[in-house]
Amino acid sequence: MPSGSTIQDPTKEEGITLFKAIEHKFPSEALGDDTWYLVTLAALVGGGQTDFAPTLYTYLISRPKFSTTESRRSLLRRLRETLVKLVSIIGVCRPLEAVFLIDGVTGEDDRDYSFSREGWQADEKNLQRGKEWFEKIYRPKDLKQVNHTFAAQKDFEWITNNLTYGLYLSDRSIINDLETELVVLTGIMIQNLPRETGWHLRGSRRIGVGKEDLETVHQCIEMVADFCGLSLGKLPRVGDIEHEV
Incomplete structure (x- = not known):
């Protein structure tokens, strides 16, 4: 690369082309249209292209299925819950920036004022809820x-049990089990983390994602990584962990 040259960010049009390609490739028949x-x-x-969060939102609401205020509010709840869960996987700043950007293109009548975790407590009930979800992803032999x-590392044990799983991931009232685990897997994969990717490839298989479908999801995440200028070369494939399922 010549000295002083800069890498150009993708354009909005390139983002929309990406969305269409992923939607076409994604195994929606098995994993759900949404x-x-x-x-x-x-x-x-997770890949650092938060500017395309509102582009994705406006791309989606141009469709007939999101033509009503309530359907758009439901969509916003799903996007927000994805970003809330990502806080536990990638940290708060990028999800927070995405929230502000999406809010900036949200119509006033479409804004959703619900609060999914109102009244949350780091209590025994929360700990048990987190444990139940954790045990769907992991087996005793894994641990x-x-x-x-x-x-x-007691601090990280407490965070994992009470916050990562108790507060964030065990709440599947807005996005379901399969969607939750795929969001987690994606947030980990896009950081090129092989150990944790292996854990959650295995976890995705355990909650019912088919082997071929999961490989296709992996390929879709690689498409976004290319768009973001990232390499995911350290990651295992689903075939590498299949014997652990």
Whole structure:
């Protein structure tokens, strides 16, 4: 690259082309018609292209299925819940920026004032709810090394149990089990983290995502990574972890 040259950000038109390509490729028949855009949003935000969050939103609401105020509010709740869950995976700043950007293109009548975690407490009920979801993703045989590490990292054990799973991931009232796990997987994959990607490829298979469908999701995330100028070369494929499922 010549000295002093800069990398140009993708254009809005290129973003829309990406959305169309992912929607066409995504295994929606198996995973649901409204799952592809959650994976796309998670990958864009985790990959540093938060400017395309409102582009995705306006692309979606141009469709007849989102022609009513209530349908748009429902969509906003789903996008917001995806971003809330991403806080536990990638940190708060990028999801927060995406929230502000989406809000900036949201019609006043479409704004949704619901509060999904109002009254939340870090109590025994929360801990149990997090544990139940955690045990859908992991098995006791998976946790020997994790527990060995947590024995000397109590802060991270507490965060995992009470916040990551208790507060964020075990609430599946807005996006369902499958969508939640795919959002988590996407947020991890886009950071090129092989260990945690393997865990959640395995977890996705355990909650019922088919092997071929999961490979296709992986390819869709790679499409977003290319769009963001990122390499995901460290990651395992679903075939690499299939024996652990």
